Amino acid sequence: MLKNKKEELRVRIAPSPTGYLHVGTARIALFNYLFAKNQGGKFILRIEDTDLERSDEKFTKEIIESLHWLGINYDEGPDVGGDFGPYRQSERLKTYKKYLQQLLDENKAYYCFCTEEELEVERQAQTKRGEPPIYSGRCANLNAEQIKKSHDEGKKSIIRFRMPNIKIIFEDMIKGVLEFETRLIGDITIAKNLETPLYNFAVVIDDETMKISHVIRGEDHISNTPKQIAMIEALEFKKPKYAHLPLTLAPDKTKLSKRHGATAIADYRAMGYLPEALINFMAFMGWNPKTDQEFFTKEELVKIFSMANINKAAAIFNIEKLNWLNGHYIRQMDLSSLTEKCIPYLENANLINGVGAGEWNIMKTDEAINLDQLKKIIALEQERLVKLDDLPELVSFFLKKELTFDKDLLLWKKMTAAETAEHLSEVEKLLANIDKKNFTKENLEKEIKKLIEKDKLGVGETLWPLRVALTGLKASPPPFEVAEILGKEKTLQRILAAKDLLA
């Protein structure tokens, strides 16, 4: 059994904790996850925190939290452990040191004493001459004595990989066969010193020692791949398969960055986008099932995902489509779950505050409101909700003592203030005679429409002012439903207030 054991499929996502989990990174994570789960492999989270200055543990925590929230679960990672840890680069320094020393001993890497200023001058000169900016190799052939002397003098050094002059060809699962000439790359830096590896080197060591079989990452890494392959060959490691995914871009076709608005998964979470919507949306950027199906759960995606269906062109982040998907998932939720998710948004907007189990206080009116009443309000807005943080604005009219709006808003088309007030009076008289227990939307609609018919009041001429009187809004749910939730007393109060405004 052992001799024929099939090599395990292992993929990884390797974010650096220098910021929040970016939607682009999350999408790469999703594709890794879907591929691994579809193939029965393992998905690993590795934190690339070799840059101590920019890395921050709080971002590691945030990345982990966002991944969990999205439901992109990994089999191995810093917080869940695994057989190939540790999963933070900052904790793997011994391993890097060992291979760094090996490269140095084999003369496949060397110490370089050029200063950053010197290198900058060199690069500028090369660019000016129309040459690619490549390290000159000035320190490539120092002898042991010279190196020792420079070190003794306390000269700052860096370790460079001696790039062999070869052609590197590899097959990318998405882009096809890619070819690079290493002479256009030069001797790249791989570590600041034995204890401080740099990205391209650390990746190679980690992917090997973590037995990564497929490297699935953004296409911005394509030009790093030949560098990494050169090192893999120098160290006689096993070469993984590569898949470079198209990037996700902002509407102006440049990299998605802060100036385009929200970029972090945490931002979308805060705005009230649901993980299901985000997963569905991200999956469709650069991939599609080749059917007309638009909605997919994570489980369905795992089942149907295939690398062959990945698009080659970059995808533009289309917030309109995300909004549509999010609205769809909100509409699909059962009312209890939706209400539970909505309450924090109402609390954060200072509309209500919790005063005990299932009880809240309406902050502006100092009245009590319970879970059932909140559910009714949310039910009314469910089909109108695009994202959860839209809710406070949509429902605040329920949770206020008095509405403030321009009196002209009460006037339907060419109606005068006097006519409008008269219509409101008619409705008021009718409602005053309806029992509290009959104050239901069905009955109210029946009675009010009967009144409109009988007195020839006009539908728009009556319902528009009524609805504005109750909500103060030019767009809202119908007046009957609002009136039922408001209750008889408040409904009458608001009609009176509207009449006062018109007087």
Added chain:
RNA sequence: GCGGGUGAAGUUCAGCGGCAGAACACCCCGUUCUCAUCGGGGAGGUCGGAGGUUCAAAUCCUCUCAUCCGCGCCA
């Protein structure tokens, strides 16, 4: 500049030698209170451009243009 990637409705993408399609967004209708939902319909394309192969090209070939990414002691 050098290297690499990519070009199909505004956007996300099917189509890969045989009549250019779907979804989102937009407009109209069902729907005379507004919004929304749901259903139906419409508008929107020289398939980046030019040449070639072919009875036939979005599709195959050549060139060209545009655009993005990379060229750090960042990842």
